[in-house]
Amino acid sequence: MDSNLEQFASDNYSGICPEALDYMMKANEGSAPAYGNDEWTQKAADGFRELFEIDCEVFFVFNGTAANSLSLAALCQSYHSVICHENAHIETSECGAPEFTSNGSKLILAKGENGKLTAASIEEVLLNKRADIHYPKRKVISLTQATELATLYSIDELAAIKSLAEKHDLKIHVDGARFANAVVALNKSPAELTWKNGVDVLCFCGSKNGMALGEAIIFFDKKLAEDFAYRCKQAGQLASKMRFISAPWLGLLETGAWLKNARHANQCAEYFEQELLKIEGVEIMFPREANGVFVQLPENVITSLRAKNWLFYSFMGIGGVRLMCSWNTTIARIDEFIRDIKEAMGKTN
Numbered sequence: 001m002d003s004n005l006e007q008f009a010s011d012n013y014s015g016i017c018p019e020a021l022d023y024m025m026k027a028n029e030g031s032a033p034a035y036g037n038d039e040w041t042q043k044a045a046d047g048f049r050e051l052f053e054i055d056c057e058v059f060f061v062f063n064g065t066a067a068n069s070l071s072l073a074a075l076c077q078s079y080h081s082v083i084c085h086e087n088a089h090i091e092t093s094e095c096g097a098p099e100f101t102s103n104g105s106k107l108i109l110a111k112g113e114n115g116k117l118t119a120a121s122i123e124e125v126l127l128n129k130r131a132d133i134h135y136p137k138r139k140v141i142s143l144t145q146a147t148e149l150a151t152l153y154s155i156d157e158l159a160a161i162k163s164l165a166e167k168h169d170l171k172i173h174v175d176g177a178r179f180a181n182a183v184v185a186l187n188k189s190p191a192e193l194t195w196k197n198g199v200d201v202l203c204f205c206g207s208k209n210g211m212a213l214g215e216a217i218i219f220f221d222k223k224l225a226e227d228f229a230y231r232c233k234q235a236g237q238l239a240s241k242m243r244f245i246s247a248p249w250l251g252l253l254e255t256g257a258w259l260k261n262a263r264h265a266n267q268c269a270e271y272f273e274q275e276l277l278k279i280e281g282v283e284i285m286f287p288r289e290a291n292g293v294f295v296q297l298p299e300n301v302i303t304s305l306r307a308k309n310w311l312f313y314s315f316m317g318i319g320g321v322r323l324m325c326s327w328n329t330t331i332a333r334i335d336e337f338i339r340d341i342k343e344a345m346g347k348t349n
Contacts, residue, residue: 006333007311011178011291011326016248017210017261023251024212027243036060036242044246047253048204048218053191057225059217060245061237065094067203067215068175069101070231072140074224075171075201078103080139082173083110083125085117087148087318089175101235106136114286115149117141119160126168141165144175145193146182149285149318150269150292155188155197162198171224172198177205180262181290195220206249210261210327214245261327265291268325268334275338281345285320296320297341304344310337 007013016024023040032038045058061067068090072082082098084091086109090098099105108129110121122141129135141161146152153161165172174194176182179202183190194202200221206214219225232238239245252258273288276295285294297305302314302321313322323337 006329008323008325008329008337009311009313011208011265011324013311014210014326014328016212017252017257017327019251019255019257020206020211020248021251023247023254024244027247032243034240034242035238036246038243038246040243040250041246044216044250044253047250048216051190051253052194052218052220053189054195054220055222056195057219057222057228059219059225059228059232060239060242060249061215061217061232062213062239062245063207064089064175064177064203064205064215065097066235066237067205067217068094068142068173069097070228070235070237071201071203071217071219072098072105072142072173073102074219074228074231075140075173076102076105077139078105079136081106081108081136082140082142083108083117083122083138083170084142085110085112085115085144085147087115088142088144089148089177090142092148092315092317105139108136108138114151115144115147116151116153116157117143117161118157119164122161122164138168138170140171140173142173142175144177146178146185146290146292149294150178150290151287152182152185152289154186155192158193158197158199165198171200171221174199174202176202178208178262178290179204180209180258181266184259184262184266185290194218200224206245206252208326209258210252211248214249216249262291264327265325265329268329268331269293269323271331272323272325272334275334276341279338279342279345282341285318291325293323294318294320295323298345301341301344305337305340308340310340
């Protein structure tokens with residue numbers, strides 16, 4: 001099998017979309033001031049202010065782990081804690097970076113169906129964990145939108161969490177690795193899904209939406225961004241040629257590609273789910289609401305697919321197989337995967 005063929009392990013596998021690449025090439029013409037003092041970075045930051053309908057502080061870093069860790073460190077002191085879902089990326093897949101970057105802020109895990117925290121599950125943590133000086137002080141709620149299980153927080157769910165956060169004087173951070181997919185699926189404005197429902201800081205991912213790399217950290221409460229540029233520099237996240245992160249972002253924003261790419265990925269995942277449901281013995285594990293499908297397959301079918309060089313992830317504690325679609329996923333490639341599942345299932349039967 002050609003190693004360049006599309007895979008479903010992650011939307012990180014995809015290349016650069018034409019709009020992002022076009023703007024990167026434009027930014028490559030001639031020279032520009034370094035460290036973000038260029039017109040591309042200013043225009044991209046203003047583009048986010050327009051998109052979110054608010055005067056916010058915008059910073060650009062290389063990747064999501066840095067974005068989440070640095071933003072949480074800005075919200076927390078070392079003696080604080082962050083409440084997150086037990087399957088949150090900051091807990092399962094960032095190698096302790098949030099704790100390391102904040103010099104020790106503790107992640108407190110809460111349960112919730114389909115990868116989502118609820119106001120009730122957060123309050124249960126608040127009521128059942130110690131609140132005295134011998135235990136880290138609660139400071140932040142971290143949500144993932146769309147979640148690690150490709151599910152979504154509705155406006156009502158966000159509003160309930162906002163009310164709880166206000167009651168307990170907690171800040172809200174959102175890991176927006178697939179925020180664009182959530183905007184498309186929920187058909188709500190970026191403002192409605194963030195600051196209008198209590199979000200203080202959003203980490204908005206570009207690499208999963210068609211860029212080569214790059215994350216926008218957006219502080220809706222500008223006071224929380226004090227000295228944040230210094231955090232980025234100290235952490236090695238201040239790009240000298242910043243325009244090559246910010247210009248592709250501008251390409252996505254100005255052309256609307258950020259929505260087009262997310263819509264395509266979501267539609268492919270919907271098609272994937274529909275085709276999987278036609279196969280007897282295949283079970284969809286969680287509601288498919290964004291661009292990922294979690295499916296339970298017999299172990300010998302998984303082995304057969306891997307033998308044909310299909311790449312996908314299985315996660316400890318979750319099980320099954322995760323299938324992710326991206327901006328350049330094709331129906332033809334999905335159909336190939338489905339045919340190979342049917343063939344393997346036929347051998348099982």
